[in-house]
Amino acid sequence: MDFDFTDDQESLRDATRKWVEKGYDFARRASIVKAxxxxxxxxxxxxxxGLTGLCISEEDGxxxxxxxxxxxxxxxxxxxxVLEPFVQTLIASGVLSGHAPQAVKAAWLPKIASGESLIVLAYQERAARYQLEKCEAKAASAQDGWAxxxxxxxxxxxxxxxxxxxPAMADGQMALFLVERSATGVTTHGYGTQDGARAAEVTLDNAPAVLITLDGLTALEHAIDIGIAATCAEAVGVMDRALAVTVEYMxxxxxxxxxxxxxxxxxxRIADMKMQLELARSxxxxxxxxxxxxxxxxRRALARAKYQLGVSMRFVGQQAVQLHGGIGVTDEYIVSHYFKKLTQLEMTFGDTLHHLGEVSSRMQDTAGVFA
Structure with a gap:
């Protein structure tokens, strides 16, 4: 089996890396955090x-x-x-492409591909923890669709x-909807997150919505799995740089x-960090x-991956800080930001203990050994 990346994939990696190195250095990132x-x-x-249209079909731009x-x-x-939520762009692209009716695809996918519109997944509720089936949001039929x-x-x-x-409950089952931020009944309260990015509490009060699919739990699980895969890849990049900076310091x-x-x-200890990085990468x-x-x-595979990434992120982040000593926890030095990013990623889309439980509950009789 060929595990090499194609020439197109390597070109894509090179273009993205050049932008990060030249257009998104630590100083620019700090200014965005401050703003x-x-x-x-x-x-x-x-x-x-062209990255916002990466996983959108050519027919949709x-x-x-x-x-x-x-x-x-x-x-x-x-x-x-990078602070801008590109993971959310991948999620929106996958969910709309795979589950939305043609009219919704035609209205939104070209806008996502061009970067005109940023669509994000708003699924977390205070009482749900990481349990996707728990949802208190309500959807009611309205004259022009749903509220x-x-x-x-x-x-x-x-x-x-x-x-x-x-996601919201409609007639006793979870469905998935699209709501515009500019719609009536939508209010948001934004704030900074621990890694310097931005999030918000979103309140919907009979806000007009467009139905994506009535099979909401299936679509939501797909969305979360896209998010987990993207988060795992992002964490590999963070750990790779954290290790490189630590080696340079030593x-x-x-x-x-x-x-x-x-x-x-x-x-x-560096060898152990490298081992955890390569486990995470695989x-x-x-x-x-x-x-x-x-x-x-x-679902079973993504839970396994997120569990291993959680273990690796915690280990690599902690070792990077400890091997730097006191400077490793200062805001002025980049390794502290790698640590905060890894800590937040470890809890994104389900923390390590949650996914350990998922792996356990999804084990078959053979525990995966002969599967």
């Missing part, structure tokens, strides 16, 4: 590279690429800890997005007249390759 954690200009630059290309891009964006009443929490760039994908920091990279105990590949598998197989 609120989201830059429409930076998001527009991603669109100008996109590039018609797939999960592996999404993984390649997310790794590179992770290296720069939604809901409170959704920690919505990425919720006060900046153009529209939301919202090669320059001297103790007792020699570089601390010569100390055997510290070299062993499971990220596994997650992306399983995105188009049947639902049960996909």
């Amino acid at each position: 609120g954690g989201f830059s429409r200009e930076a998001y527009g630059e991603l669109a100008s590279l 996109g590039l018609g690429m797939g999960p592996v290309e999404g993984m390649v891009v997310m790794e590179e964006l992770g290296r720069g800890m 939604l009443t809901a409170i959704k929490s920690i919505v990425p760039a919720g006060d900046q997005a153009n529209a939301f994908i919202v 090669n320059t920091r001297k103790q007792f007249g020699v570089a601390i990279s010569s100390f055997q105990a510290l070299r062993h 499971m990220s590949y596994y997650a992306s390759l399983k995105l188009n598998a049947p639902a049960e197989e996909r």
